[in-house]
Amino acid sequence: xxxxxxxxxxxxxxxxxxxxxxxxxLKPVVHTVEYHSDMACAxxxxxxxxxxxxxxxxxxxxxxxxxxxxxxxxxxxxGRAVESExxxxxxxxxxxxxxxxxxxxxxxxxxxxETVCQVASRRERELTWATCGAxxxxxxxxxxxxxxxxxxxxxxxxxxxxxxxxxxxxFGPPRGMNGPDHFYTFSxxxxxxxxxxxxxNNSYWSSRGPLxxxxxxALYLLSADGKTVQEGKVFRAGVTYLFPTELEPGTYYLxxxxxxREWSRGKGTYRLYLGLNERLMGPLGS
Numbered sequence: 415x416x417x418x419x420x421x422x423x424x425x426x427x428x429x430x431x432x433x434x435x436x437x438x439x440l441k442p443v444v445h446t447v448e449y450h451s452d453m454a455c456a457x458x459x460x461x462x463x464x465x466x467x468x469x470x471x472x473x474x475x476x477x478x479x480x481x482x483x484x485x486x487x488x489x490x491x492x493g494r495a496v497e498s499e500x501x502x503x504x505x506x507x508x509x510x511x512x513x514x515x516x517x518x519x520x521x522x523x524x525x526x527x528e529t530v531c532q533v534a535s536r537r538e539r540e541l542t543w544a545t546c547g548a549x550x551x552x553x554x555x556x557x558x559x560x561x562x563x564x565x566x567x568x569x570x571x572x573x574x575x576x577x578x579x580x581x582x583x584x585f586g587p588p589r590g591m592n593g594p595d596h597f598y599t600f601s602x603x604x605x606x607x608x609x610x611x612x613x614x615n616n617s618y619w620s621s622r623g624p625l626x627x628x629x630x631x632a633l634y635l636l637s638a639d640g641k642t643v644q645e646g647k648v649f650r651a652g653v654t655y656l657f658p659t660e661l662e663p664g665t666y667y668l669x670x671x672x673x674x675r676e677w678s679r680g681k682g683t684y685r686l687y688l689g690l691n692e693r694l695m696g697p698l699g700s
Contacts, residue, residue: 444545444546445479445482445483445484445545445546446540446543446544446545446546447475447478447479447482447484447505447543447544447546448478448534448535448537448543448544449471449472449474449475449478449505449533449534449535449543449544450470450471450474450532450533450534450535451466451467451468451469451470451471451474451532451533451534452467452470452532453523453524453530453531453532454466454467454530454531454532455523455524455525455528455529455530455531456528456529456531457528457529458529459515459529459531461529462513462515462529462531463531464513464531464533467531467532467533468511468533470533471511471533471534472505473571473573474694475505475544476504476505476573477573477687477689477692477694478544478694479503479504479505479544479546480503480573480611480613480615480653480685480687481611481613481649481653481655481687481694481695482546483613483615483649483650483651483652483653484503484546484615485503485615485628485652501548501549501550501551502548502549502550502551502554502575502683502685503546503547503548503549503613503615503685504546504547504548504549505544505545505546505547506544506545506546506547511533512533512534512535512536512542513533514532514533514534514536515529515530515531515532516529516530516532551575551683554575555574555575556575556576556577557574557575557576557596557598557686558574558576558577558578558581558596558597558598558670559596559597559598559599560581560582560584560596560597561582561584561597562584562597562640562667564597565597565598565599565667566596566597566598566599567598567599567600568598568599568600568668568688569600570690571688571689571690571691571692572687572688573685573686573687574598574685574686574688575683575684575685575686576596576670576683576684576686577681577682577683577684578593578594578595578596578670578672578677578682578683578684579681579682581594581595581596581682582594582595583595583674584597585597585634585669585671589634589642590632590634590669590671591632591671591672591673591674592673592674593671593672593673593674593675593676593677594672594677594682595669595670595671595672596669596670597667597668597669598667598668598669598670598686598688599665599666599667599668600665600666600668600688600690601664601665601666602661602662602663602664602665602666602690603663604663605660605661605662605663606660606661606690606691607658607659607660607689607690607691607692607693607698608635608656608658608659608660608661608666608688608689608690609655609656609658609659609687609689609692609693609694609695610633610635610655610656610668610686610687610688610689611633611646611649611653611654611655611656611686611687611695612631612633612646612653612654612655612670612684612685612686612687613631613652613653613654613684613685613687614628614629614630614631614652614653614680614683614684614685615628615652615653615685628651628652628679628680629652629672629676629677629678629679629680629682630648630651630652630654630673630676631646631652631654631670631671631672631684632645632646632654632669632670632671632672632673633645633646633654633655633656633668633669633670633671634646634667634668634669634671635656635666635667635668636666636667636668636669637664637665637666637667638664638665638666638667640667643661643666644656644657644659655695657698657699658693658695658696658697658698658699659698659699660698668686668688670684670686
């Protein structure tokens, strides 16, 4: 087989398949991400709050999967209609839960006679990383307010799921884009590190059509008087984020916006991450 033929068969689509006779079978792209919980202090390893730490690790795994742009790829070979069952990106359990117990006093977060407890992946061992997979949309609490007055209130670090299928275009040009949008609000009582991103990570592949890219959401951070504090930047296809920043006490709004041309791709489904004093997206202003 010639070098050209080999290279042709390595791609997602074999352009010259009819000429050279090579066969390409689409396989799901497997994404893995790191994760960690906070550190806790305990008298001994058996006293570590593993259930709570595991929840924290699961949350960071989910956020990292979303930010990694882990697309859900389904084929007709699954036996299901491509459009009938939308899927959401989610870490595959038990993709996390590596119990990492450090020695007494290590990390300088506990006293010398206590054990430091943490659930975390090991950077040098990818087998402990979380696999990003897909979860069906079942019993999802759909979120998102239709305008400033009805903004959906967020009170803690969270990932929420919304769809713009029935949303209005209340945040249009020149401030926003010309497609439907959703509004969220949160309040701070003290200076707080805030990081946030929105992901529309879903795409489907069919033998009768091309790979369909995710739609690209827009994201705005507004002050209580409606002035723009930050505008989202494209992190990667389907993922838009705001640079981590510290905000003064007050009320703020997040607007997930879309263009008329793109929002219907994937039926306008998105996942919004808000992190309050989280550190999953790098240093301030990065």
